[in-house]
Amino acid sequence: MENFYESMYQLVVETSTNLPKDVRRAIAQAKLKESAGTRSAMSLATIANNIKMADDNISPICQDTGLPTFKIKVPVGANQLEMTKDIKRAIEQATKDGKLRPNSVDSITGSNSGDNLGEGTPVIKFEQWENDYIDARLILKGGGCENKNIQYSLPCELEGLGKAGRDLDGIRKCIMHSVYQAQGQGCSAGFIGVGIGGDRTSGYELAKNQLFRRVDDINEREELRKLEEYVMEHANELGIGTMGFGGETTLLGCKVGVINRIPASFFVSVAYNCWAYRRLGVLINPESGSINEWLYQDGEDIDFSQGEVAATEEQSADIREVVLEAPITEEKIRELKVGDVVRINGMMYTGRDAIHKYLSENDSPVDLNGQIIYHCGPVMLKDEDGNYHVKAAGPTTSIREEPYQGDIMKRFGIRAVIGKGGMGPKTLKALEEHGGVYLNAIGGAAQYYADCIKSVEGVDLMQFGIPEAMWHLKVEGFTAVVTMDSHGNSLHADVDKSSLEKLGNFKEPVFK
Numbered sequence: 240m241e242n243f244y245e246s247m248y249q250l251v252v253e254t255s256t257n258l259p260k261d262v263r264r265a266i267a268q269a270k271l272k273e274s275a276g277t278r279s280a281m282s283l284a285t286i287a288n289n290i291k292m293a294d295d296n297i298s299p300i301c302q303d304t305g306l307p308t309f310k311i312k313v314p315v316g317a318n319q320l321e322m323t324k325d326i327k328r329a330i331e332q333a334t335k336d337g338k339l340r341p342n343s344v345d346s347i348t349g350s351n352s353g354d355n356l357g358e359g360t361p362v363i364k365f366e367q368w369e370n371d372y373i374d375a376r377l378i379l380k381g382g383g384c385e386n387k388n389i390q391y392s393l394p395c396e397l398e399g400l401g402k403a404g405r406d407l408d409g410i411r412k413c414i415m416h417s418v419y420q421a422q423g424q425g426c427s428a429g430f431i432g433v434g435i436g437g438d439r440t441s442g443y444e445l446a447k448n449q450l451f452r453r454v455d456d457i458n459e460r461e462e463l464r465k466l467e468e469y470v471m472e473h474a475n476e477l478g479i480g481t482m483g484f485g486g487e488t489t490l491l492g493c494k495v496g497v498i499n500r501i502p503a504s505f506f507v508s509v510a511y512n513c514w515a516y517r518r519l520g521v522l523i524n525p526e527s528g529s530i531n532e533w534l535y536q537d538g539e540d541i542d543f544s545q546g547e548v549a550a551t552e553e554q555s556a557d558i559r560e561v562v563l564e565a566p567i568t569e570e571k572i573r574e575l576k577v578g579d580v581v582r583i584n585g586m587m588y589t590g591r592d593a594i595h596k597y598l599s600e601n602d603s604p605v606d607l608n609g610q611i612i613y614h615c616g617p618v619m620l621k622d623e624d625g626n627y628h629v630k631a632a633g634p635t636t637s638i639r640e641e642p643y644q645g646d647i648m649k650r651f652g653i654r655a656v657i658g659k660g661g662m663g664p665k666t667l668k669a670l671e672e673h674g675g676v677y678l679n680a681i682g683g684a685a686q687y688y689a690d691c692i693k694s695v696e697g698v699d700l701m702q703f704g705i706p707e708a709m710w711h712l713k714v715e716g717f718t719a720v721v722t723m724d725s726h727g728n729s730l731h732a733d734v735d736k737s738s739l740e741k742l743g744n745f746k747e748p749v750f751k
């Protein structure tokens with residue numbers, strides 16, 4: 240098994256940087272359906288561009304490289320202890336090389352191990368089988384979409400859909416609801432794995448395992464095939480669209496698995512994966528440890544520009560573009576309206592969970608008056624001279640900062656926050672009172688945004704670790720959409736409301 244370490248290193252790097260072909264095909268199809276000139280079409284174009292940039296740069300598709308989870312099937316006699324050591328070494332090296340973000344954080348102290356190793360990370364699950372080769376698969380599922388996983392205990396009452404009973408139709412309602420509740424926050428359009436039955440633990444495990452199925456496979460169980468097809472057809476009628484901007488495609492894949500349950504329990508567990516659906520697999524020779532075959536990568540290369548329809552002048556004229564440069568005045572912010580596209584030049588400061596908590600209790604290390612906060616935890620690499628370079632830097636889910644955001648904006652005079660997925664009523668109110676704006680960047684487009692960052696001018700609060708520190712970034716042409724303005728408008732609230740109404744269309748029984 241002398242080559243096993245190298246094979247695992249390749250598996251990690253490829254999974255982080257090279258989106259599987261079955262996933263690319265699904266995204267390319269979605270792109271064809273979106274009308275030119277809409278914000279969803281614009282986002283999908285950025286996503287396609289980002290996928291290509293990750294290929295070219297061999298850099299992470301999304302900065303959140305998730306909790307590396309390996310599922311490995313081995314012939315009897317394979318040395319799992321040695322394999323585990325090699326996998327950990329590969330993870331450590333890939334982190335050093337900027338292919339993975341240091342993502343393993345002590346849950347009590349908050350300290351980042353820096354190498355992606357720690358109690359419970361990575362996850363490695365072995366299973367023995369009769370075959371004479373090793374099947375090793377890896378999924379890098381980020382935190383934003385993981386937070387949108389949901390588990391239902393039947394029977395239950397679902398908003399928009401009413402009663403969900405202990406039958407196939409109740410399961411159908413849970414799945415439809417799971418897509419609705421994710422909105423754009425898990426970087427839609429997404430893929431869902433559904434697990435029916437089991438207990439709370441094995442149900443979620445089954446749901447996550449469905450994400451190892453191919454996007455284009457067909458369920459062997461007739462009733463589950465019908466259920467998958469139903470969800471694929473109708474979830475897109477919810478109109479949540481890419482990033483929750485509204486649009487034709489909300490869901491790119493649905494896979495349902497079933498296991499037995501015990502009489503008192505009936506769980507439907509849903510694992511939601513963002514469009515940056517990074518999972519690959521390899522078949523390995525158990526003597527040499529070399530890769531014999533890659534999984535999910537068959538078929539032609541996908542050309543995202545195929546069939547692309549350029550927006551007409553009239554369609555482009557519909558979208559107002561505004562250039563922003565900090566420090567920004569209140570007057571300028573109040574001119575912005577939901578739907579405007581902004582291009583940002585100049586400085587912005589990253590701040591996510593640790594920084595928001597910190598700023599709620601302490602002074603800011605920099606003057607934030609008129610400035611822009613970017614909800615982002617980048618992948619950074621330090622060169623020999625001690626200078627940092629941005630390797631991946633897309634937005635993180637903003638709603639986690641809802642308890643702090645409004646107060647912090649007012650206290651420090653911050654005029655704009657950039658993130659994804661939108662924020663709630665407390666922030667909306669603060670934007671109105673103070674004169675602030677919320678800008679939605681394209682989630683997962685970490686290469687695209689890294690390219691907009693021209694230099695790292697400084698960093699504060701490094702004690703929180705690389706993803707959580709406050710990075711001072713100089714950007715050029717950084718594009719985002721105004722989705723919450725200072726006049727009480729929120730595209731997120733509107734899409735939530737309209738999709739909830741549409742969810743109500745699926746109330747009547749379908750599977751009797």
Ligand SMILES: O=C(O)C[C@H](O)C(=O)O
Nearest residue numbers: 303381382383616635636
């Ligand atoms: O942690 C991140 O950088 C992003 C996260 O995956 C998210 O979707 O919020």
Ligand code: SF4
Nearest residue numbers: 301381383426513683
């Ligand atoms: S930022 Fe979006 S694309 Fe990246 S891991 Fe989180 S949910 Fe996925």
